[in-house]
Amino acid sequence: MWCIPPKQDAAFVCAMEQVLSVYKRAFDPDYPVVCMDETSVQCVKEIRPALPGRPGQTERYDVEYERNGVAHLIQFYAPLMSWRRIDVADNHAALQWAQGVRTLVEQDFPEARRITLVMDNLNTHTGASLYKAFEPEVAHGLMEKLEFVYTPKHGSWLNMAECEFSALSRQCLNRRLADMETVRKEVDAWTTTRNRSATTIEWRFATEDARIKLKQLYPAISN
Template identity: 45%
Template sequence: MEDVLDVYEMPYNHIRPVVCMDEKPYQLLGDVREPLPMRPGDDRKTDSEYKRNGTCSIFAFVEPLGGKHHASVHEHRTAVDWAHEIKYLSDVMYPDAEKIILVMDNLNTHKPASLYRAFPPAEARRITRRLEIHYTPKHGSWLDMAEIELNVMTRQCLARRIEDINLLRSELSAWETERNNDEAKIQWHFQTGDAREKLISLYPTYITADH
């Protein structure tokens, strides 16, 4: 926990950006009956019955101090899917960065080994060398600011029925563009001193030299 909090206290540095990453499952839902169109002063009427069109996985990246955002959709949530997203992070989002400081949860697919499942060894190693990875602790995923990004995404874009993956990709692309145009940033206020005071019960009991 303190390791991640130390990262968040670092000043903004465009050549060593701090980026948070998270992913979430999403259920694609379609309407059984055609909704009634909106009218002036009236909401769109949607029937409560829906049909399930399968699930997919949404990957989200956010640079809290730089206001840079990326969201993408994959049919599955595999090690290879994650690896391709990390390659995009490295080569498209931050090609000129000296080092990308990446914060994420300790999911079994969120490992440098996943890059070796998707790319030849030399390419996997090249991408790995560009990363400085910091994992949130077990049961501490709330420390990942990408969770805040996913919550904003849900409120602003996903709180409705989206019936197929292509439409979802289109909607998230438009949302991502707006977030990047706004350079929406995240202000993190919880620091190490706060943790040692408010979460003292989580710390181990230390033994002094006298004992």
Template identity: 45%
Template sequence: MTKRMIDYWVIPPENDAEFVACMEEVLETYERPYDADHPVICMDEQPVQLIKETRQPIEAAKDHPKRVDYEYERNGTASIFMFSEPLSGFRQATARSQRTKVDWAQEVAQLLDTRYADCQQVTLVLDNLNTHTKGAFYELFEPAVARAYVKRITFVYTPKHGSWLNVAECELSAMTRQCLTGRRVGELDELRDEIGAWSDQTNQKQRGVDCQLQIDEARTKLARLYPKN
């Protein structure tokens, strides 16, 4: 039997009005010039398996690389929350033991209370997970506090099967390759330290993201996604 390689993709639907409506809203958001008083923030989440060593690794020496035993111990899972401000070059990666509505609301509120404390409004680009709702703030805070947070956020949702439009997903991919791939991280605190260090180091480079795809170009290159009027 001939072996065939398979690539797994997020394949967008064709002739889908809802998809292109959400896509154009995201692209229009990315076209906005940078505004420190009303920044555009992207966020995404990623589960990760915590894996502990069962034996002490042997550190690298001149005559051999670091040696790690092939046995390992699963130590539960965690969820990484990535926030990225494309035009300023800022990103923040944090981790929690789970990703409930309350966890998500706590992460967003923490950013609004610290980095964006002086911003009356922020635009948040995110996907359509059932935890990413305005109601999540009401599950965590008293109504008046929840409403105050919600009023400061303009929500822009990527279309279903359109998560590739989220810059934070690209940041998560880069972080995974540069920080986690090929390594074993066994504890939640260790994971937080590692991804926090990656965020700080990457932020020092001030590496921003400039989305090149604009609406007019999308209507031509991605014409198959649009309804045939």
């Protein structure tokens, strides 16, 4: 369900139209568009062995379980290339995000002239995090190859990476996973399969649609 402001919000529509303009760009390997998002997964250990499945009945698990930490997922998704990478860590600190961005620039797209990174405006999603994590020369070099585009507040649904996380939750994370290593293994397998099959998102919401369907968000202009 979309979460949007109830009425006129110039800041929202400005950020929204910027994101939608990015999504209309033609594919250019020198200037890839990458959507980035984060989420968390509760690791859960079984207290009792599961009851094996039988004909006509699936495997059954006890209602009791043991919490076993939280796995943090950081996703980088290039929609026009049907490519995604998901890092699994034990925290969502600025340094973890910075390392993911460095991998994106130096390993995933080393030949790109500039990468447009679409993400929410969490306080760790800034160039400052790069300077906290790396020497100034490295941080500056990364910033030279990045363009940050932020989704508006209450507009996370505009991030295509969130759509990918929704699919991941339904297809991979909709069961108990005992520990971080299990989460990492399952997520890696899901990501590899999805990349190989070149699964894409068919994004149909454009600026023209926004100006009609979300007309109440646009400030009234008096002539």
